Amino acid sequence: MKSIQHCFEEKINQNKQLFVPYIMAGDGGMDRLEEDLLFLERCGASAIEVGIPFSDPVADGPTIQAAGIRSLEAGTTLDQVFTQLKKSKHKRKIPIILMIYVNVVYVYGIEAFVQSCKESGVQGVIIPDVPFEEEDLVTPALKQGGVEWIRLVALTSSKERINQLTKEAEGFIYAVSDTGTTGVRTEQHKDLYPFLQSVQAASSVPVLVGFGISTGDHVRALRPYCDGVIVGSAIVEWLHEKKYEDIQSLIQATFPT
Amino acid sequence: MNIHIPDQRGKFGTFGGRFVPELLIPALEELEQAYEEAINDPVFTKEREDYLTDYVGRTTPLYDAKGLTKAYGGAHIYLKREDLNHTGAHKINNALGQGLLAKRMGKTKIVAETGAGQHGVATATVCALLGLQCTVFMGEVDMKRQQQNVFRMELLGAKVVSVTNGSGTLKDAVNEALRYWVKHVEHVHYMIGSVVGPHPFPKIVRDFQSVIGEETREQIIEKTGALPHAIVACVGGGSNAMGMFYPFIQDKQVKMYGVEAGGSGIQTGKHAAALSTGTVGILHGMMTYLLQDERGQITETASISAGLDYPGIGPEHSYLQSIDRISYPSVTDEEALEAFHVLAKTEGILPALESAHAIAYAKNIAQTMDKNETIVICLSGRGDKDVPQIQANDRE
Numbered sequence: 001m002k003s004i005q006h007c008f009e010e011k012i013n014q015n016k017q018l019f020v021p022y023i024m025a026g027d028g029g030m031d032r033l034e035e036d037l038l039f040l041e042r043c044g045a046s047a048i049e050v051g052i053p054f055s056d057p058v059a060d061g062p063t064i065q066a067a068g069i070r071s072l073e074a075g076t077t078l079d080q081v082f083t084q085l086k087k088s089k090h091k092r093k094i095p096i097i098l099m100i101y102v103n104v105v106y107v108y109g110i111e112a113f114v115q116s117c118k119e120s121g122v123q124g125v126i127i128p129d130v131p132f133e134e135e136d137l138v139t140p141a142l143k144q145g146g147v148e149w150i151r152l153v154a155l156t157s158s159k160e161r162i163n164q165l166t167k168e169a170e171g172f173i174y175a176v177s178d179t180g181t182t183g184v185r186t187e188q189h190k191d192l193y194p195f196l197q198s199v200q201a202a203s204s205v206p207v208l209v210g211f212g213i214s215t216g217d218h219v220r221a222l223r224p225y226c227d228g229v230i231v232g233s234a235i236v237e238w239l240h241e242k243k244y245e246d247i248q249s250l251i252q253a254t255f256p257t
Numbered sequence: 258m259n260i261h262i263p264d265q266r267g268k269f270g271t272f273g274g275r276f277v278p279e280l281l282i283p284a285l286e287e288l289e290q291a292y293e294e295a296i297n298d299p300v301f302t303k304e305r306e307d308y309l310t311d312y313v314g315r316t317t318p319l320y321d322a323k324g325l326t327k328a329y330g331g332a333h334i335y336l337k338r339e340d341l342n343h344t345g346a347h348k349i350n351n352a353l354g355q356g357l358l359a360k361r362m363g364k365t366k367i368v369a370e371t372g373a374g375q376h377g378v379a380t381a382t383v384c385a386l387l388g389l390q391c392t393v394f395m396g397e398v399d400m401k402r403q404q405q406n407v408f409r410m411e412l413l414g415a416k417v418v419s420v421t422n423g424s425g426t427l428k429d430a431v432n433e434a435l436r437y438w439v440k441h442v443e444h445v446h447y448m449i450g451s452v453v454g455p456h457p458f459p460k461i462v463r464d465f466q467s468v469i470g471e472e473t474r475e476q477i478i479e480k481t482g483a484l485p486h487a488i489v490a491c492v493g494g495g496s497n498a499m500g501m502f503y504p505f506i507q508d509k510q511v512k513m514y515g516v517e518a519g520g521s522g523i524q525t526g527k528h529a530a531a532l533s534t535g536t537v538g539i540l541h542g543m544m545t546y547l548l549q550d551e552r553g554q555i556t557e558t559a560s561i562s563a564g565l566d567y568p569g570i571g572p573e574h575s576y577l578q579s580i581d582r583i584s585y586p587s588v589t590d591e592e593a594l595e596a597f598h599v600l601a602k603t604e605g606i607l608p609a610l611e612s613a614h615a616i617a618y619a620k621n622i623a624q625t626m627d628k629n630e631t632i633v634i635c636l637s638g639r640g641d642k643d644v645p646q647i648q649a650n651d652r653e
Contacts, residue, residue: 055554056428056540058435059278065422077552102276103539107553129276129539133266154280156442161283179280180440 004047004095004124004148004171008206008227011046017219017254018172018208018228021235021247022049022099024067025084026076028240033081034088036239037096043251047095049126049230050085052078054101059128061183063233067240078108078116085120097124097150097171102137110138114145124148124171132165150174155195166203173203175226177211183233185212188221196225216253228254262573267456270579273572275455277435277542284442289457291362296464301361308353309468312386313343317469319476319633324603325616331623332486332630336606337473339497339637346609346638347469347497348379348450354465356383359446366390366441369448370434372399372427372493373564373611374406375638376450381415391415394433398425399563406642424557427493427567431541451494452571455542459571466500473633474504481631487512487622490635491614492585493529493565495574497637502583512584515574516618518560519587529558531570532578532585545572561590561646562610564638592617597640597647609638610646 008018021040025033033050040048053068053076060068078100085096098117105113105127117125125147130138132151142149148171153162155176166173175196178189200207209222210230219229231250238246267273275285295301309315317338326334339347352369359367367389371377377393384391393410397419400407410417423429431453438447452459452466477485488505490498492515505511520528528534535546538553548556548568560566577583588596593610596617600608608616612635619634626632640647 055423056432058432058541059439061436072554103547103549103555104553106539106544107536107549107551128278129542131275131277131279131282133275133282152279154278154282156280156283158283165279176278176280179442181436 001123004097005205007095008046008172012206012227015256017223018046018206019044019251019254020047020049020208020228020230021045022051022230022232023239024051024053024064024071024236025081026053026071026074027067027236029074030076030080030084033084037088037092039244040247041092041094043248044255045094045251046228047097049097049099050081052081052098052100052104054104057101059181061181061233063184063237064182067236078104082116082120085122089121092121095123096121097126098122099126099128102127102129105138110141114141114147117147118145122147124150126150126152126174128152152176153199155179155189155191159198162199162202166199169203169205172206172208173199174230175199175207175209177209177213182211184214193225200226216250219250219253262576263456263460267460269573269576272544272575273456273459274544275542276539276544277455278439280439281442281455285455285457287362292358292457292461295358295361301357305354305357309350313349313353314341315468316472317341319473319480321480322604325600328599328603329620329623331628332626332632333628334619334623335477335485335631335633336636337469337501337633339469339635340606340608340612340639344375344379344382345641346375346379347466347500348376349382350468350500351450351462351465351496352376352379352383352448355446355448355461356387356389359389359448360387362446364444364446366392366445367448368392368394368434368437368445369450370394370427370430371450372430372566373562373609374399374403374410374642375564375609377410377415377417378406378413380448380450381410381413384415385413392437393417394420394430394437396420396425396427396430399427399430402646403563403642405645426558426563428555435541451496452499452573453494453541453543453569459543459573462496463499463503463573466496467503469497469500469635470502470504473501477631477633484508484511485633486626486630487514487632489514489516489615489619489622489632491516491565491611491637492570492574493518493567493611494569495571497635499571499573501635506582514618514622515583515585516614517585517587518562518565518614519589520559522589523587527559528587529560529566529568530587531568532574533587540569543572545575546570561593562614564609564611565614586618588614588617594647594650596620606636607640607644608636609640610643612637613640
């Protein structure tokens with residue numbers, strides 16, 4: 001399996017902006033997971049972030065919270081998600097990255113979690129409530145299992161902090177584009193572009209921007225400042241409402257012009 | 258202070274820590290640094306002490322509860338009267354400290370969560386006193402059962418925001434307060450109300466509440482010539498208990514009990530007893546005991562007392578249980594209600610339903626102890642806020 005960084009650099013070399021959609025596993029039923037993943041891949045996604053529902057998602061805004069509640073009410077479990085991902089493992093060509101809150105990983109068991117990631121073809125993990133200071137809870141097991149650890153940097157991170165976080169980063173850097181939780185926004189934070197420039201300057205892996213991106217204009221405006229975008233709430237909403245053509249046209253905004 | 262926990266990473270043994278989104282890390286680092294500077298600054302300490310004396314009304318009495326002692330028929334019971342503080346509960350000790358700290362840090366806005374509304378009222382009070390803008394998140398279920406406190410907060414100039422997510426109680430109010438803080442982190446201080454949350458909150462709140470135990474220690478020695486044999490306090494997040502226990506932790510002969518909310522009974526599953534029945538997990542920035550299912554989803558809690566209705570517990574309590582220093586039993590809603598009535602009739606004091614849990618448990622141990630032995634109960638708050646609920650309950 002090629003590393004996430006390798007997959008991404010191939011696309012960057014084709015002058016393509018990276019596009020990583022986020023979906024909530026089990027929203028609309030577990031049977032939909034494979035279908036949605038393959039649809040997003042066909043649309044041109046560079047990788048897919050698969051969210052695992054949690055009862056108390058403090059980093060998420062209303063859209064993803066609602067999707068998580070729908071998923072939990074449908075009875076979604078981490079094991080079911082792994083089973084589904086394992087089934088479609090050989091049909092997919094792009095990396096799968098899990099976005100999961102730490103308590104779900106901790107209670108599952110960190111070693112067991114890494115083992116299941118490997119078996120189901122999960123290449124990377126994002127845990128929004130594990131900052132640099134607490135990484136050693138999960139990174140030794142991830143490293144041993146060859147599952148990549150994706151770090152987030154935030155607008156509030158200092159220069160020294162950005163250097164610390166980009167040093168020995170794996171996969172890509174997830175640059176959080178605003179203060180607050182996930183969710184659609186109409187305006188970008190005033191410090192966004194200088195922030196992204198300093199992250200790009202420090203990082204040896206691709207830099208992707210997430211939080212609040214929902215239109216082709218957002219995507220095009222960000223092109224000079226990063227390697228790609230992560231789109232969560234908008235995709236989650238469109239999948240929920242079955243507005244597939246909106247997803248297609250947003251992803252097309254990342255294609256070379 | 259007598260023991261050096263937490264460590265630099267905010268760990269109490271394996272508990273605690275700082276499990277928060279990257280966005281909050283700079284704010285927590287700033288808070289930690291500002292706090293360390295403040296407590297080493299005699300000007301800050303004097304200002305805080307002056308307010309505690311002249312505004313809060315400390316020292317609170319340690320009251321020799323002869324009526325309750327007689328009713329329970331065993332050990333001699335003393336009540337630490339935190340209910341006599343301005344705003345009617347221990348919560349003001351912490352709110353005042355954090356308010357002064359926030360002001361020192363140049364923050365102009367405060368966000369807080371509240372369960373029973375006591376921390377919300379204390380926060381709104383301190384904000385009015387110090388000229389800070391105040392937003393309080395409160396679960397919609399709690400807003401219904403504590404309507405009077407909602408109005409009190411509004412009278413004090415605070416904005417109270419109803420939280421409809423999840424179970425509509427304290428846990429969900431914490432989630433929303435955290436989300437609000439993440440959004441407005443540059444200008445807002447999160448005035449957390451208990452010994453919970455990411456480092457350095459559990460330490461800060463404990464330190465600001467330790468005045469309870471420090472005073473009690475001096476008072477009981479003055480009154481009886483010795484340390485108490487047992488200390489009892491209720492625990493939801495655990496701030497009055499931590500403040501009471503902390504100055505006694507090295508005194509191994511003093512038995513201490515943190516009483517959890519047993520709700521309808523542990524066997525019914527409808528309770529909030531995280532330490533007695535929970536498992537280790539990570540929520541609200543800390544590793545601690547939690548009420549959760551086998552997949553790590555946080556479960557709904559139940560207690561007649563809004564202030565104890567929380568699925569977690571301060572990490573220092575998890576640690577103190579793990580080293581067998583403190584026991585964490587539970588009492589049911591029914592036992593707490595009975596204790597409420599007993600204290601009302603024997604002492605003329607209406608305790609908060611939270612504190613009534615401590616009183617109820619004290620009955621169990623008092624009866625196994627000798628008449629020459631002493632128990633101190635932390636009477637963390639007054640029960641005026643609970644009168645409508647008790648009334649409704651008695652009618653049923």
